[in-house]
Amino acid sequence: MNDETNLTTIDSDGPSGGFMSVSTFDQAVKVSEMISKSQFCPKQFYGKPGDIMICIQMGQEVGLKPMQALQNIAVINGRPSVWGDAMMAICRRSPDFEYIDEQLDSTTMTAVCKVKRKNEPEVVREFSKKDAESAGLWKKGGAWTLYPGRMLQMRARGFALRDAFTDALRGIISREEAMDIKPEHVSRPSPTSTPAIEPIDSEQIAEMVVLAERAEVSLEDICKVANVDDVHKITSASYNQLRSRLMKKARDIEQKEKLKMLTEGSGVPDIIVEAVKVTDE
Amino acid sequence: MKPGVYDILITDYHEGLGVSRSGIMEYKRSPLHYYHKYVSPHPKERREVDIITVRNAMDFGNAFHTYVLEHDKYYKEYHVVPKMNRVTKKGKEEYKKALENAGGKYLIDAEAQKIIGEMAAQIDFHPEASVLLKDALYEKSLFWDDVDTGLLCKARPDVWNKNFIVDLKTTANAGKKEFSRAIHNFGYHIQCGMIHEALKSLNKQEMTNFIFVVVEKDPPYAVVVYTLNEEDLLLGVEEFKSTLYDMKENYETGQWSSYQSSTISLPGYAKKTEEDLT
Numbered sequence: 001m002n003d004e005t006n007l008t009t010i011d012s013d014g015p016s017g018g019f020m021s022v023s024t025f026d027q028a029v030k031v032s033e034m035i036s037k038s039q040f041c042p043k044q045f046y047g048k049p050g051d052i053m054i055c056i057q058m059g060q061e062v063g064l065k066p067m068q069a070l071q072n073i074a075v076i077n078g079r080p081s082v083w084g085d086a087m088m089a090i091c092r093r094s095p096d097f098e099y100i101d102e103q104l105d106s107t108t109m110t111a112v113c114k115v116k117r118k119n120e121p122e123v124v125r126e127f128s129k130k131d132a133e134s135a136g137l138w139k140k141g142g143a144w145t146l147y148p149g150r151m152l153q154m155r156a157r158g159f160a161l162r163d164a165f166t167d168a169l170r171g172i173i174s175r176e177e178a179m180d181i182k183p184e185h186v187s188r189p190s191p192t193s194t195p196a197i198e199p200i201d202s203e204q205i206a207e208m209v210v211l212a213e214r215a216e217v218s219l220e221d222i223c224k225v226a227n228v229d230d231v232h233k234i235t236s237a238s239y240n241q242l243r244s245r246l247m248k249k250a251r252d253i254e255q256k257e258k259l260k261m262l263t264e265g266s267g268v269p270d271i272i273v274e275a276v277k278v279t280d281e
Numbered sequence: 282m283k284p285g286v287y288d289i290l291i292t293d294y295h296e297g298l299g300v301s302r303s304g305i306m307e308y309k310r311s312p313l314h315y316y317h318k319y320v321s322p323h324p325k326e327r328r329e330v331d332i333i334t335v336r337n338a339m340d341f342g343n344a345f346h347t348y349v350l351e352h353d354k355y356y357k358e359y360h361v362v363p364k365m366n367r368v369t370k371k372g373k374e375e376y377k378k379a380l381e382n383a384g385g386k387y388l389i390d391a392e393a394q395k396i397i398g399e400m401a402a403q404i405d406f407h408p409e410a411s412v413l414l415k416d417a418l419y420e421k422s423l424f425w426d427d428v429d430t431g432l433l434c435k436a437r438p439d440v441w442n443k444n445f446i447v448d449l450k451t452t453a454n455a456g457k458k459e460f461s462r463a464i465h466n467f468g469y470h471i472q473c474g475m476i477h478e479a480l481k482s483l484n485k486q487e488m489t490n491f492i493f494v495v496v497e498k499d500p501p502y503a504v505v506v507y508t509l510n511e512e513d514l515l516l517g518v519e520e521f522k523s524t525l526y527d528m529k530e531n532y533e534t535g536q537w538s539s540y541q542s543s544t545i546s547l548p549g550y551a552k553k554t555e556e557d558l559t
Contacts, residue, residue: 255508256409262444262490263412269443273483275286275421 025209028053035070042070054206061170062090076178084154084174091115091165102157104149111152113160123164127155137180151176200239205231211243214250222246282433286483287422291343291437294422299435302472305524309468312528316537331376332362333389335396335498342451344389345496348397349404349449350419350439360386361394400451400502407504410494414449417442423479429522430529436475445490446476455495455505464509469493473509474517489514 032049035041045052052070058080059069072086082090091097098116105112109129116122132138132152144151154176162169200208208231212219219231226238234242282297289297300319308315333340348355360383366372379388389397404410418441427434440447452463464470473491480486491509496502531537 255506258508259409259413259492259506262492263409266442266444267416268418269441269484269486271286271418272485273284273286275288275418 028056029210029213031066032056035066040067044074045070050207050210053210054203057202057206058172062168062172063093064090073172074175076175076181079173079178079181080171081173081175081178084157084176087161087169087172087174088157090172091161091168094165094168096120097165100157100160102153104153106149109148109152111149111156113153113156115160115164117164120164123160125156125160125163127152127159131155135180140180143176143179198236199232200234200236204236204239205234208234208239208243208246211246211250214253215246216253217246217249282424282435284425284433284483285423287424289422291420294435294437297422297424297435299424299433300525300528301435302468302475305471305475305521306468308524308528311539312531312537313539315528316531320537331367331388332365333359333387333393335390335393338451340387341393341397341498344387344393345397345400345451346420346439346449349401349414358386359389359394360384361391362388363391396498396502399500400496400498403502403504404494404496407506409506410504413442413445413447413492413494413506414440417447423476423483425479425482427478427522427525428482430525432525432529432532434475434479434525436472436479438476445492446473446488447492447494448472450493450495451498452495453498455497455503457505457507460493460495460505460507464493464513468517468520470509470513470517471521472517473514474519474521477514477518478521 029049032053035052036045036047036049041052045055055073056066056069059066059073064072064086068086072082074081088100091100094117096118098118099114100116101114103112104110110126111128112124112126114122114124129138129148129152132144132148132155137144137151138148139145154174158174158177162173208222209219212222222242223229223231223234226234226242228234282299287294287297304315304319307318333344335341344355344359347358360379362379362383363375365375365379367376404414420437420439421441422435422437424433424435426432438446439449448469450460450463450469452460454460476491477488480488489511491514493507493509494504495507496504
């Protein structure tokens with residue numbers, strides 16, 4: 001494993017703060033494994049060091065401390081998301097943040113969110129009962145029935161913050177919005193479809209790094225096979241093939257390890273019930 | 282047969298009472314088929330093979346097992362004979378002479394013997410397989426009463442090591458996909474589940490490591506080692522136990538049902554999917 005694989009540094013000087021300083025892949029794996037076994041680990045991450053690592057990395061990109069990231073970021077219906085309040089906290093931390101003003105008109109059931117960024121015009125976004133009805137949300141049940149005002153407010157806030165602070169949020173949406181997204185139907189591409197040439201995303205890179213370690217293959221070798229000079233340039237098309245090859249190799253190594261463990265100290269079992277030698281009688 | 286660990290010949294094991302893996306598979310076909318083969322008091326068909334060749338899959342497999350696992354017994358049980366054409370007068374005389382020389386041992390064709398030797402050599406060359414087959418108990422027959430149904434059951438692990446169980450298999454294609462299909466078709470996972478239950482009952486042992494050493498019967502006599510995953514082992518235990526529960530009911534009621542009448546349709550693979558139509 002390449003010990004020098006660069007990760008965005010999480011150190012005491014950065015926004016993550018705290019005692020953890022993680023600068024290499026190996027350190028990040030160890031920290032993630034430690035958290036995954038801890039009693040303080042949020043339930044959805046328990047026993048999933050890979051998810052923890054990606055979550056912390058994603059949180060670091062938007063300025064959340066490791067534990068804040070684990071408590072606030074979740075992948076809902078295929079989209080990374082945070083609760084609306086955490087979304088506001090991320091934007092407030094931006095040096096360009098000036099103010100946010102939220103109002104709800106209970107007669108028309110319209111939520112308004114005004115967000116101001118320094119040296120830029122105010123961004124105003126509205127979300128009304130009518131919008132919710134046309135989006136099929138109003139009678140959706142759940143939070144939309146219990147807290148309709150709050151849900152309208154979160155929608156208006158989400159739109160305003162995302163439009164004003166796209167750079168700070170880096171594609172993260174509010175969890176309230178993510179929960180309303182229909183899960184995407186994942187279909188297998190037909191043989192005639194054009195191969196995907198776009199580079200793989202950070203989640204896929206992290207998975208490949210973990211798999212490479214399990215398969216005892218260096219990232220340099222993976223890049224050579226994929227014919228690229230950097231792991232970030234691996235395309236989606238070659239990713240699937242590489243992934244299945246790495247998984248196969250990792251499984252083979254794990255089986256060999258298991259067999260090695262079994263055969264060490266193997267031997268004739270102690271039989272409690274004595275064997276009856278019928279043939280000799 | 283009383284519950285216990287027996288050191289008996291494979292033929293005696295087959296003739297002994299008890300629900301075996303083959304019995305479970307026959308029951309899965311239908312209870313009536315199981316009844317006909319294992320319960321009804323008609324005379325049992327005893328297969329007699331004159332000379333074992335590679336085409337007699339079961340006898341060839343038994344000979345191979347003895348050669349690899351209990352080599353010192355092999356030449357006490359098997360007598361190798363040259364290829365002979367028993368249609369001719371000369372061939373008939375050769376066969377008669379071979380029977381006399383064999384002194385009650387099984388006759389095995391020289392060509393089959395050569396293949397067995399080459400297959401065994403490939404196991405010796407295989408770094409994992411060769412280690413897995415060493416220092417263990419071989420071909421012990423296990424008879425036990427199932428704790429829930431009281432039915433007598435039997436199993437015969439090829440290799441019983443204190444850390445794992447090995448099942449030695451001969452096959453035409455040892456590829457992963459093909460052997461996985463064989464596990465399902467022949468209920469090898471059920472066999473593992475049964476051995477798991479047997480060791481728990483007889484030896485107070487909780488065995489979860491089941492390994493298949495698979496050897497192909499054609500050149501280059503490829504050898505591969507597969508470990509059964511724990512989930513499928515538990516599935517095997519579950520299938521075995523649920524079949525025993527059903528079987529117990531049949532024994533109690535004396536009713537052994539056949540195939541069930543129903544509507545029938547073409548298999549899934551014969552039907553066009555929406556994707557095919559677009």
